[in-house]
Amino acid sequence: MGALDLSFFTWDLVTGYLLKGFVFSIYLTLIAMSGGILFGTVLALMRLSGRRWLVYPAAGYVNTMRSIPLVMVILWFFLLIPFVIGRPLGAEWSAVITFTAFECAFYSEIMRAGIQSVALGQAAAGSALGLTYGQTMRLIVLPQAFRNMLPVLLTQTIVLVQDTSLVYAIGAYDLLKGFETAGKNFNRPVEAYLAAALLYFVICYALSYSVKRLHTRIAVVR
């Protein structure tokens, strides 16, 4: 094996193979993040509601997701979604649904900790002002919980970025697949995988660096 040959990395390669996968990975991350935080918050509120018929299903869902390998969850959804909706669904759409459903279990644990960290005193203060439970949560507790947990939510998002590569299992065309396909077609797999690793590293390192910055900023505000 000679030296690395990076000459095949041309603009055409980027637009022809890489861009599509890159855009899908970003898209998948953003949807799974926003959907995950939204549904995760709902799950967290269910678990903290104190009503059994809400607590048990939410806890069961979260614990199930957390105890199964993500690859298996991806395969399960890919298998079951066509069963449920009665027609086959592309790997990309299946991935979007899977990741939202999977990640919300993890975001819900973070939101639960965040809500618990502000809830007691603040909830009492809210009700003392005459706010309803829903108003107290929406106007007082959740904004604070969200702000306190922002660094942890972002750290989970770094995990999510890395997790998205697992759509490989159902053949969705993501960032990794783009590099892999290019590597195969140009017979340059070594360079392609190295470049993919580098790109992921840059993205995740930049994200974790900004989380660190955010941590110190939030510490100052408090």
Place this chain on the structure above:
Amino acid sequence: MIEISNVSKWYGSFRVLHDCTTRIEKGEVLVVCGPSGSGKSTLIKCVNGLEPYQQGGIVVEGISVGAIGTDLPKLRSRLGMVFQNFELFPHLSVMENLTLAQVKVLGRAPAEARDKGLKLLERVGLKEQAAKYPAQLSGGQQQRVAIARALAMDPIAMLFDEPTSALDPEMINEVLDVMVRLAKEGMTMMVVTHEMGFARKVANRVIFMDGGEIIEDAPTEDFFGKPRSERAVQFLSKILRH
């Protein structure tokens, strides 16, 4: 035996020790006192090289502490040290606390180390606690075990860094009693403490530190009789009130 000459130490641009000079002869007990933040704990930790210093020199029995190439572990094994927070090893039983360094550092046989440990536990009145773990003992008992741990290495001198200031008042005396006995047996000791009763009883000399400097260095009677510096007078009046 221990010679401290012109030692200065900085944390960044902040000078914690300023030109400190003193000496301790064999069999002597030196008490170091002064307000908190005066540098007394830092000074005593310089003596066994736990804290580095940037200027001056410390020589223990002819061995220079700060010199490159000094075998610090060997030097430390000959100087017993007792800490403010005891610092017993919490995952080891009392007996293991006493024997581990004997075996691993001095190379003693385990049985010999145990014998030594038992003898010392008896001496500090804790023979029955040998199998217990540190967290099961009171603060005073832990500190006595810590003293026994240091003595197990047959040190040529003992360093005490505020040995009673983390203790509840009712436990202070049991620790001081052990230290007084040790002093009377002729152990060379450097003791950072606020216990002026102890200083009066056994110290040969007292040094008073403030702002990283040694302000007074006097024989015990002189120090309590006619302290020369204003700051020492103030400090003593504050401390002796209770």
Place this chain on the structure above:
Amino acid sequence: MNFRWEWDVFLRDTGGGQTYLDWLFSAWGWTLTVAGGGWLVAIVFGSVIGTLRTVPQRGLARVAAGWVELFRNIPLLVQLFLWYHVVPALIPPLKSLPSIVLVIFALGFFTSARVAEQVRAGIQSLGRGQTQAGLAVGFTLPQTYRYILLPLAFRIIIPPLTSEAMNVVKNSAVAFAVSVAELTMFALLAQEETSRGIEIYLAVTGLYVITALAVNRAMALIDRRLRVPGYAGGAR
């Protein structure tokens, strides 16, 4: 929707003289091998790297920090491909290694970054007092780590290590991507051959959950064994 269970799918012959049940269990064995081997590598390297992050020698600490950043910021699957496609291409003697070994190292190094962070946090939670006490009785710095700091740190970090150990079991599933015959690979192949995806997936998922639970119990047992009477752990 008309669905009927067909659990007898596991008694069918795979065409190679064994049943799908036999295959399932041998796949479970491979999963255990990958996870166990990966965990071993992760503990060894994670302990060393985590320790180095706390030593006074700046250079070593920085190399260790670089290790953590490198193995933490690249997806496991991508790291696996690096081990499988790139490393043997750059270091030809490694070409003869079976893929199971490469998977074990990929999973182990990936996890070592996480273990290292726990080890570092555990050591740092002890504060300077224990280090000074160890040095004061005459231990060298390595001896202080060996006899005092590491035994204490590991006791403190068993809970977070437990979830890392369970993660290793789950993460071992990526081995399918380089055709190791473990549970996920079995799930993919057997699903295709038999078209009984639900039964196959349920069995595989069940075995993953059982394995993770067993790991959890094993770690709890270790925790109880190592617990020191009266000691809660952590900094005072």
